[in-house]
Amino acid sequence: MKHDKITAETLETAALYALGALSQIEARAFEIHMNEECSACNAAYSQFEGVVQELGYSATEATPSPYLRDILVSRLEKEPRTSNRVIAFPDQEKPVDPIQFARPKPVSTFIPWAIAASLAIFTLVSFFAWRQADQQKAALQQNLTIAENQLNQYRSLVDSQDIRLIKLVGQDPAQTSGGEIYWDTATNRWVVTASLPPAPPGKVYQLWFVTSDSQVSAGLI
Helix, strand or coil, rough: CCCCCCHHHHHHHHHHHHHHHHHHHHHHHHHHHHHHCCCHHHHHHHHHHHHHHHHHHCCCCCCCHHHHHHHHHHHHHCCCCCCCCCCCCCCCCCCCCCCCCCCCCCCCHHHHHHHHHHHHHHHHHHHHHHHHHHHHHHHHHHHHHHHHHCCCCHHHHHCCCEEEEHHHHHHHHCCCCCCEEEEECCCCEEEEECCCCCCCCCCCCCEECCCCCEEEEEEEC
C-alpha cells in the first residue's frame, strides 16, 4: 500500500530503519515497500539517512554497559534463524581435457645470418692473428741470422793465429773495471769485452785509442 503523505507512523518506521533498529523481517518489509515506489516513505527515509550519517561523527566515544550487552544478546536470541541446508550433488566425472600438442615454433631467419656473421668475424680475426704471428716469426728469424753471423765472425777472429790480446785496466773512479781487446792484426778487426758498472741513464760507454799526439774513437761498448 502506498502512502499519499508522510504520517507519524511513516516517520517512525523510516527513522528506525535508518538507525538499523528494525528487525530483519520489519526491515525487509520496509525495503520492499520503498521499492514499490512509495514516494512518502522514500522521502522520509531520505531525511533520516543524512542525519544518521552525521550522528556517527558527532557522537562521543563511550564504552557500552554490560546491561546493554545483555539486551542485545537477548534480542538476538529471539530473532528467527534461517537454517542453512547443504545440498549434496552426486559425484560427476570430471571431463578429461584432450591432449594438446605444442605447435613447433618457426625457425627464425635471423639465426643463420648470425651464424654466418660469427664465422666471418672468426675467420678475419684468425687471419690477422696468423699474419701477425708470421711477421713476428720472420723478424725473429732475421735477428737470429744476424746474431749467428756476428757469432761466426767473433769465432773466426778469436781462432785467428794473428790475434793479439790487449788487457784493459780500470782507472779512477772505476778501478775495479776492466776489459780485453782481441785484435786481429791480419784483418785489422777487433772484439772488445768489458766489465763495467751500469752507465747512467741516457749514457753509453765509448772506447778510445789514445796516443801521444791524438785520440781515436774505437766505437761504442
